[in-house]
Amino acid sequence: MNPTLSRFIDATRAVAALIVMVSHTTHAAIVGSGAEIAHPAALMILDSASHQSVIVFFVLSGYLIGGRVIAFSQAGKPFLCRFLVDRTIRIYLVLVPALVLTAVLDALVFGHYAAGPVARHFERHFNTLEAFAGNLASLQNIFTPTFGSNAAMWTLGLEFWFYIVAGFLGAALTVAPLSRARRVGLMAAGLAMPLATLFTPSYFLFGAIIWAAGAFCAHLAPTRLHRPAMAAGFAIACCLAAFFDLSNHPPDSVTPVADAFTAFGFANLLLALAAIRGDAPAFLRAPPFAYLSNISFSIYATHMPIGMFLAAVFGFLPFLPLLAVLLPATLVASIAFHHATEAHTGALRAVAHRWLARVSGRSGLAGA
Numbered sequence: 001m002n003p004t005l006s007r008f009i010d011a012t013r014a015v016a017a018l019i020v021m022v023s024h025t026t027h028a029a030i031v032g033s034g035a036e037i038a039h040p041a042a043l044m045i046l047d048s049a050s051h052q053s054v055i056v057f058f059v060l061s062g063y064l065i066g067g068r069v070i071a072f073s074q075a076g077k078p079f080l081c082r083f084l085v086d087r088t089i090r091i092y093l094v095l096v097p098a099l100v101l102t103a104v105l106d107a108l109v110f111g112h113y114a115a116g117p118v119a120r121h122f123e124r125h126f127n128t129l130e131a132f133a134g135n136l137a138s139l140q141n142i143f144t145p146t147f148g149s150n151a152a153m154w155t156l157g158l159e160f161w162f163y164i165v166a167g168f169l170g171a172a173l174t175v176a177p178l179s180r181a182r183r184v185g186l187m188a189a190g191l192a193m194p195l196a197t198l199f200t201p202s203y204f205l206f207g208a209i210i211w212a213a214g215a216f217c218a219h220l221a222p223t224r225l226h227r228p229a230m231a232a233g234f235a236i237a238c239c240l241a242a243f244f245d246l247s248n249h250p251p252d253s254v255t256p257v258a259d260a261f262t263a264f265g266f267a268n269l270l271l272a273l274a275a276i277r278g279d280a281p282a283f284l285r286a287p288p289f290a291y292l293s294n295i296s297f298s299i300y301a302t303h304m305p306i307g308m309f310l311a312a313v314f315g316f317l318p319f320l321p322l323l324a325v326l327l328p329a330t331l332v333a334s335i336a337f338h339h340a341t342e343a344h345t346g347a348l349r350a351v352a353h354r355w356l357a358r359v360s361g362r363s364g365l366a367g368a
Contacts, residue, residue, distance in 0.1 A: 001274070002273075002274065002276055002277065002278075003278075003279050003280040004273055004276040004278070004279070004280040004281070004284065005270065005273040005274050005276065006280070007280035007281075007284035007285055007289070007290075008273055008280070008284055009060060009063075009064070009270075009293070010284075010289045010290050010293035011284050011286075011289040011293070012056060012060065013057070013060065013292070013293040013296045014288065014289045014290075014291075014292035014293045014296060015053075015289075016053035016054075016056050016057055016296070017053075017292065017293075017296035017299045017300055018292065018299075019046075019049050019050055019053045020050045020053050020054065020152065020299075020300060020303070021299055021300075021303040021307075021327075021330060021331065021334075022046065022050075022327065023046045023047055023049065023050035024050070024151075024152065024303060024304050024307060025303065025307040025323070025326045025327055025330055026043070026046060026323060028118075028304075028307040028308050028310070028311040028326060029311060029319055029322045029323040029326050030319065031117055031118055031121045031308075031311060032116075032117060032118055032308075032310075032311025032312060032314065032315040032317075032322055032326075033117075033311075033315060033317060033318055033319040033322045034117050034315075035318070035319035048258075051258075051259075052258070052259070052262045054155055055210060055259050055262045055263050055266075056262065056266050057155070057300075058155075058158075058159075058207055058210045058211050058214065058263070059210060059211070059213065059214040059217075059263050059266050059267050059270070060214060060270075061159060061162070061211060061214065062162070062210070062211035062212060062213060062214025062215040062217075062218075063214035063215065063217055063218045063267070063270055064214075064218075065087070065162075065163060065166070065215075066162075066166050066211060066212060066214060066215025066216075066218070067214070067215050067217075067218025067219060069083070069166045069167060069169075069170035069215065070170065070215060070216070070218065070219055071219075072170060072174075073170040073171070073173050073174045073175070074174075074175060075175075076174055076175040076176035077176070078176070079170075079171070080167055080168070080170075080171040080186075081356060081360070082353065082356060083163075083167050084163075084164070084167050085349070085352045085353075085356065086349055086352075087160070087163040087164075087167070088160075089345060089348050089349050089352060090345060091138065091156060091159065091160045091163075093341055093342060093344065093345055093348060094297055094298060094301050094341055094342050095135075095136075095138070095153075095156055095301065096136070097337070097340070097341045098150065098153070098301040098302050098305075098337075099132060099135055099136060099147055099150070099153075101302060101305060101306075101337070102147055102148045102149060102150040102304075102305040103127070103132065103147075103148065105149070105305045105306065105308070105309040106122070106127055106148040106149050106305060106308075106309075108309060108312075109122070109149075109308065109309055109312045110122075110127075112312075113312040113313070113315070116312050116315050117315060118308055118311050118312040118315065119312065122148070122149050122308070127147070127148045130144065131144055131145050131146070131147045131148070132147050134147075135147040135153060135157070138156065138157040138160040138161060139157055140153050140154055140156070140157040141153075141154035141155075141157055141158065141202060141203060141204075142157050142158070142161070142193075142197060142200070142202045142204055143200070143202075148305065149304055149305045149308040149309075150301075150302075150304045150305050151304060152300060152301070152303065152304045153301070154203075155207075155300075156301065158203065158204055158207045158208075161193050161204070162207070162208060162211045164190075164193065165190050165191075165193055165194060165208065166190075166211075166215065167190075168186050168187070168189040168190030169186075169187065169190035169191075171186045171190075172184075172186035172187040172190060173187075194208065206256055206259070210259065210260075210263040213263055213264070213267050214263075214267055214270070217267040217268075217270055217271050218270075218274075220271055236265075237265070294338075295334065295335055295338040295342070297338075297342055298334050298335070298337050298338035298341065298342045299331070299334040299335075299338075301337075302333070302334050302337045303330050303331075303334055306329075306330045306333045306334065307326055307330045310325065310326050310329055310330065311326060314326070
């Protein structure tokens, strides 16, 4: 990956995570302060930007992780077990503590601030053991609701199963010689979740198409039409079309047309940037982009329960002062969460890899 594309991806992850956090934290400040929405159009634009930022995350994940699966498959080397271990650690080292944090903070809100607007707002949300178990199995927004105040978790279940599906399908389609029975078994395992969601209202299948678009884009050759300026203009046009589509639908609706515009435009931009040679522009090399990109997963996974808890605690403040407290406090708390959990991903993977190395010689576990 060239320096420009690498830095652009860092900047995109950082900005997208902040947009999602600002959008949800703004809603927390509105609920906590009981404020009237003075500028509903501005809030709608912020909400739209937040949702489209999630679509950008899907494309990026497909480009980085799905693209890697395709490369592994084309190389014909065994990869499935190590890939699944790495992806499971990546998700669950953040998911499990985030669910526990959500349960604790929500319990404090309902226990100590039960009469406040935040507790009343979340009475309709799901703080049940069944929802917790469903989220622990990464089935949120597929077969179970998200847990408690952490509605942003809806994407993590999809991400985890995109990894599983991609891993098994990549192993089934590898150029390496495999028995027919093993290839069919791997293919069946990869198709199980997509088939299970065919007749559910889940976003899984459409999200999988967006994710796959990013994956295949990682292996396409840029054409003459993929000049960076042209691709950037096309991406902007697609985003404007997405916002136009969202503005003509009720709030909180998910419109495949808008999501497809954003995904297609952003994937095309990645394809164009992949062809650039030389160092990245100075503004993309700004240290905050790399740092925020590194912690973006923790920000995404924890900002909602943290923001809602703080909104309950400081709900005596008017809207703007409350928002001024929530934004930096939520970010700092998310950073602390990152250093306590996600920052140890590499060390935990190293332990898992040593274990795989010990058992693979005896059982062939590391093979596809």
